[in-house]
Amino acid sequence: MHFRFSSLNTLRHETSRYRRSFFFIMQLFRPYCSATTNLISHFARTGQISQAHKVFDQIPQWQQTTASWNALISGYFQTRQPHLALQLFDQMPQRNTVSFNTLISGFIKNRMIVEARRVFDTMPERNVVSWTSIVRGYVQMGMLDEAESLFWQMPDKNVVSWTVMLGGLLQSRRFEDARHVFDMMPFKDVVAYTIMVGGYCEEGRLDEARALFDEMPKRNVVTWTSMVAGYARNGRVDVARKLFEVMPEKNEVTWTAMLMGYTRSGRMREACEIFKAMPGKPIIACNEMILGFGLDGELDKARCVFEQMRERDEGSWSAMIKVYERKGCELEALGLFARMQREGVALNFPSLISVLSVCASLASLDHGRQVHAQLVRSKFDQDLYVASVLITMYIKCGDLVKGKQIFDRFPLKDVVMWNSMITGYSQHGLAEEALDVFRDMCSLGVPPDDVTFVGVLTACSYSGKVEQGTEIFESMEYKYQVKPEIEHYACMVDLLGRAGKLNEAMNLIEKMPMEPDAIVWGSLLGACRTHMKLDLAEVAVEKLAQLEPKNAGPYVLLSHMYATKGRWRDVEVVRGKIKARSVIKLPGCSWIEVEKKVHMFTGGDSKGHPEQPVIMKMLEKLGGLLREAGYCPDGSFVLHDVDEEEKTHSLGYHSEKLAVAYGLLKVPNGMPIRVIKNLRVCGDCHSAIKLIAKVTGREIILRDANRFHHFKDGYCSCKDYW
DNA sequence: TCAACTCAGC
Numbered sequence: 001m002h003f004r005f006s007s008l009n010t011l012r013h014e015t016s017r018y019r020r021s022f023f024f025i026m027q028l029f030r031p032y033c034s035a036t037t038n039l040i041s042h043f044a045r046t047g048q049i050s051q052a053h054k055v056f057d058q059i060p061q062w063q064q065t066t067a068s069w070n071a072l073i074s075g076y077f078q079t080r081q082p083h084l085a086l087q088l089f090d091q092m093p094q095r096n097t098v099s100f101n102t103l104i105s106g107f108i109k110n111r112m113i114v115e116a117r118r119v120f121d122t123m124p125e126r127n128v129v130s131w132t133s134i135v136r137g138y139v140q141m142g143m144l145d146e147a148e149s150l151f152w153q154m155p156d157k158n159v160v161s162w163t164v165m166l167g168g169l170l171q172s173r174r175f176e177d178a179r180h181v182f183d184m185m186p187f188k189d190v191v192a193y194t195i196m197v198g199g200y201c202e203e204g205r206l207d208e209a210r211a212l213f214d215e216m217p218k219r220n221v222v223t224w225t226s227m228v229a230g231y232a233r234n235g236r237v238d239v240a241r242k243l244f245e246v247m248p249e250k251n252e253v254t255w256t257a258m259l260m261g262y263t264r265s266g267r268m269r270e271a272c273e274i275f276k277a278m279p280g281k282p283i284i285a286c287n288e289m290i291l292g293f294g295l296d297g298e299l300d301k302a303r304c305v306f307e308q309m310r311e312r313d314e315g316s317w318s319a320m321i322k323v324y325e326r327k328g329c330e331l332e333a334l335g336l337f338a339r340m341q342r343e344g345v346a347l348n349f350p351s352l353i354s355v356l357s358v359c360a361s362l363a364s365l366d367h368g369r370q371v372h373a374q375l376v377r378s379k380f381d382q383d384l385y386v387a388s389v390l391i392t393m394y395i396k397c398g399d400l401v402k403g404k405q406i407f408d409r410f411p412l413k414d415v416v417m418w419n420s421m422i423t424g425y426s427q428h429g430l431a432e433e434a435l436d437v438f439r440d441m442c443s444l445g446v447p448p449d450d451v452t453f454v455g456v457l458t459a460c461s462y463s464g465k466v467e468q469g470t471e472i473f474e475s476m477e478y479k480y481q482v483k484p485e486i487e488h489y490a491c492m493v494d495l496l497g498r499a500g501k502l503n504e505a506m507n508l509i510e511k512m513p514m515e516p517d518a519i520v521w522g523s524l525l526g527a528c529r530t531h532m533k534l535d536l537a538e539v540a541v542e543k544l545a546q547l548e549p550k551n552a553g554p555y556v557l558l559s560h561m562y563a564t565k566g567r568w569r570d571v572e573v574v575r576g577k578i579k580a581r582s583v584i585k586l587p588g589c590s591w592i593e594v595e596k597k598v599h600m601f602t603g604g605d606s607k608g609h610p611e612q613p614v615i616m617k618m619l620e621k622l623g624g625l626l627r628e629a630g631y632c633p634d635g636s637f638v639l640h641d642v643d644e645e646e647k648t649h650s651l652g653y654h655s656e657k658l659a660v661a662y663g664l665l666k667v668p669n670g671m672p673i674r675v676i677k678n679l680r681v682c683g684d685c686h687s688a689i690k691l692i693a694k695v696t697g698r699e700i701i702l703r704d705a706n707r708f709h710h711f712k713d714g715y716c717s718c719k720d721y722w
Numbered sequence: 723t724c725a726a727c728t729c730a731g732c
Contacts, residue, residue, distance in 0.1 A: 041723075070723040101724040132725045163726040194727045201728095225728040232729095256729040284729060291730085315731060322731085350731050385732065416732095 037068040044075025066094060070102045077106030082115075101129045108137035128154075132161045139168030159185075163192050170199030190216070194223040201230025221247075225254040232261025237270075252278075256285045263292030283311060287319045294323025318351035325354045325361075333358045334367060347378045349386070356389045360396040368393045384410065388420040395424030419451045426459030434459035435468070448480050450488070457491035466499045486512075490519045497527025502536055518547045522554075529557055537561055545577075552578045 036059050043052035052075050056068060069092050076085035085106055092099065100123040107116035120126070120134045131154045138147035151157075151165045162185045169178035182188070182196050193216045200209035213219070213227050224247045231240035244250070244258045255278040262271035271292050278285060286309050294302035306312075306320045317340045324333035337355045341347070352375060359368035372390060375381040381390065387406055394403035407413070407421050418441045425434035438456050441448060448456075453476055460469030473492050476482050489512050496505035505524055509516050521543045528537035537558060544554040555578045562570040 037723085065723090067723045074723075096723085098723045103724095105724055127724090129724050136725065158725090160725050167726070189726090191727050198727065220727085222728045227728090229729065251728085253729045258729090260729065282729085287730065318731065348731090353732060389732090 034065075034067075036063050037065055037071060040068045041071035041074075044071045044078065047075075047079055049075040049079045049081075066092070066096055066099065070099050073099070074102050074106060077102075077109055080110060082106065082110050082112060097123070097125060097127055097130065100124075101127075101133060104130060104133045104137070108133060108140060111141065113137050113141050113143070128156060128158050128161060131155075132158075132164055135161065135168075136164045139164060139171065142172070144168055144172050144174075159187055159189050159192060163195060166192060167195050167199075170195065170202075173203065175199070175203065175205070190218050190220050190223060194220070194226060197223060198226040198230075201226055201233070204230075204234050206230055206234060206236065221249050221251050221254065224249075225251070225257055228254060229257035229260075232257050233264075235265060237261040237265055237267065252280055252282045252285070255279075256282060256288065259285050260288055263288050266292075266296060268292055268296050268298070283309070283313050283316060287313075287315045290316065290319040290323060294320070295326060297327065299323065299327055299329065312345075314345060314348035314351065317345055318348055318354060321351045321358075322354040325358045328361070330358045330361060347374060347380070349380060349383075352378075352380055353386065353389050356386075356393045360389075360393040365394075365397040365399060368397055384412075384414050384417060388414075388417045391417065391420040392424060395420075395428070400424070400428065400430075413446070415446055415449050415452065418446060419449070419455060422452060422455035422459070426455045426462065429459075429462045431459040431463030431465055448482060450482055450485055453480075453482060453484075454487055454491060457488060457495060461491060461495035461498055464499055466495060466501065469495045486514055486517055486520065489514075489516070490523050493520050494523040494527070497524055498530070500527075500531050502527060502531060502533045506536055506539075516543070518544055518551075521547065525554055525557060529561060532561065532564065534561055534565065 036055060040052045040055050043049070043055065049072075052072055056064065056072055059068075069088065073085045073088050076082070076088060085103070089095070089099065089103055100119060103119045104116045104123075107113070107119065116134060116137050120130060123130065131150070135147050135151050135154075138144070138150065147165065147168050151161070154161060162181065166178055166181050166185075169175075169181060178196070178199060182192065185192060193212065197209045197213050197216075200206070200212065209227065209230055213223065216223065224243070228240045228243050228247070231237070231243065240258060240261050244254070247254065255274065259271055259274045259278065262268070262274060271289065275281070275285065275289055286305055289305045290302045292302075293299075293305065302320065302323050306316060309316060317336070321333050321336050321340075324330070324336065333355065337351060337358075340351065352371065355371050356368065359365075359371060372381070372393075375386060375390070380386050387410060391403045391406050394400070394406065403421070403424055407417065410417060418437065421437045422434050422441075425431075425437065434455060438448070438452065441452070453472070456472055457469055460466070460472070469492070473484065473488065476484050476488065489508065492508055493505045496502070496508065502524070505527060509520060509524065512520075521540045525537055525540040525544065528534070528540060541554040541558050544551065555574050559571050559574040559578065562568070562574060
């Protein structure tokens with residue numbers, strides 16, 4: 001390239017021409033300048049920070065506006081790299097107030113309030129945004145006092161500043177103060193109103209929310225959605241629906257809120273209708289459907305939704321896993337968890353929790369350990385909640401030592417963790433240990449909650465500590481400020497009943513401040529059966545018949561009691577009632593089989609029974625497996641035990657024992673089986689497992705409160721392990 | 723370029 005300057009004049013002329021054209025070009029490129037800034041900020045906003053930086057590096061320096069620097073800094077904050085953002089800030093050729101504001105809000109986004117405050121204190125000049133940002137920072141950190149003091153110091157406030165403060169007050173449930181601030185606002189826009197409405201809704205103060213909603217001069221989608229969600233969340237689904245129908249405009253969130261109203265109240269028919277009509281079907285809505293179907297027992301439909309999703313997030317996986325866990329499909333849950341990892345989905349909190357629960361109910365220490373290892377790797381194991389679930393898992397799997405180890409590792413325990421340990425010990429019948437933990441907890445000043453007392457009372461009940469249990473029960477309210485709920489009364493009925501103090505148990509029931517439920521009466525009935533107290537048993541059975549008209553279990557128990565007493569006429573009468581209640585008919589079963597199976601569901605055990613359909617499915621699967629093994633060639637199967645004393649076919653498998661038996665079948669071959677449930681291994685359970693060991697040719701080791709039970713070749717040997 | 727609002731998960 002070469003230049004030809006003919007003369008100085010020309011040179012001058014040329015130069016000015018060049019200068020003119022330079023400004024002309026600048027003029028031309030000004031939109032281009034803002035276009036690159038836009039591009040950078042777009043990439044930065046969407047988390048593509050490397051793209052943003054690449055564009056920034058490629059453009060000439062004159063295009064690197066302060067705005068583009070700011071955008072880049074904001075991007076680094078957004079991608080959680082505050083150090084890089086700060087580095088960039090230091091390199092900036094010139095900074096404006098926006099740059100400082102970007103820094104403040106960036107630090108706040110990364111929950112670095114101290115750094116944000118430092119910037120705020122040292123920046124050359126502050127505007128409303130700076131003030132609002134820092135107030136918002138304190139609100140976000142829950143430091144409301146700081147937020148308030150700064151808010152009132154603000155030289156001038158705009159709607160946003162007021163709104164931020166209002167949000168903070170509502171967030172910490174200071175409704176009266178919030179209302180005061182709201183009334184003081186010189187100008188209220190839709191957002192301010194919406195926040196107020198949303199705050200009331202969140203608290204369940206629907207009438208106040210509605211009053212404000214009706215009074216608003218203008219509403220937007222968010223306002224409508226808040227109101228609909230408020231009604232939907234608080235069990236007023238039909239009101240929510242009415243509002244939903246008349247909304248001028250709906251978005252994904254609105255639809256999802258409405259859907260949730262139905263799924264949460266178990267109204268799946270309506271939920272389906274909404275889901276079908278919903279445009280776009282966002283992931284959250286799909287996840288909600290999975291949970292709704294699943295917890296309603298429709299596992300296939302839940303899975304169908306899961307499989308049909310175009311895109312899944314970790315919530316979808318955890319929802320499906322949780323559903324399997326809750327419905328007793330442990331292997332399915334583990335299988336899905338494995339697939340999740342194969343497909344490269346990041347481990348996430350809820351699914352790890354579900355899987356741990358699965359390990360606990362499978363009592364599979366091996367799986368449990370594997371999950372534990374993953375928890376350690378992903379650093380989730382430091383979480384107090386996770387640790388509590390881990391403790392429960394180890395204890396349920398019979399590894400009390402490991403459970404205790406984890407428990408001891410946390411110097412600061414929350415009530416949930418204390419409860420895990422107490423409940424764990426009590427389920428093993430280790431009353432002294434449970435009570436020790438309870439005492440430690442109290443002496444450290446951790447206030448026990450309702451769950452604590454269920455654990456403690458159960459421990460007393462299992463170990464026959466009547467006086468101690470009674471004393472604790474009576475001190476609950478005045479000493480610990482925990483109001484006894486129905487489950488505590490049930491524990492007490494169980495405690496007194498087991499100890500043979502049936503009249504006292506009955507007195508307690510009569511004095512209960514609430515209406516006794518099936519669990520309470522069931523506890524009494526169980527105790528009556530143990531102590532052959534017929535008159536009270538009859539009362540309990542009548543009550544149970546009213547509460548659960550379709551449940552034949554109590555009558556079956558009563559018929560056994562009559563049979564024991566030789567009152568055969570009464571047996572016949574009760575038998576009629578059983579038949580009338582045996583509405584479940586399995587294919588290939590005679591009525592008498594059904595009667596027995598119905599008894600299996602409820603087992604006459606004092607503890608409540610899980611969902612019948614799940615047990616039905618278990619029975620069917622178990623039956624199929626046994627049939628395949630040629631054990632029951634006639635197509636029927638009855639796992640029964642002959643009670644030698646009473647000469648009756650007493651089917652004592654309550655659902656949980658059956659679950660144990662079924663769980664055994666699902667553990668893959670070649671894996672050692674260890675089972676511990678919160679039950680003592682008794683004769684009937686033994687025979688079921690013996691049968692399974694024989695049919696499947698497997699060696700099974702079962703562990704209960706005191707012993708190892710070793711099942712092999714249809715025989716069982718026991719040995720103490722303490 | 724920076725500041726406010728609605729739908730989950732234990």
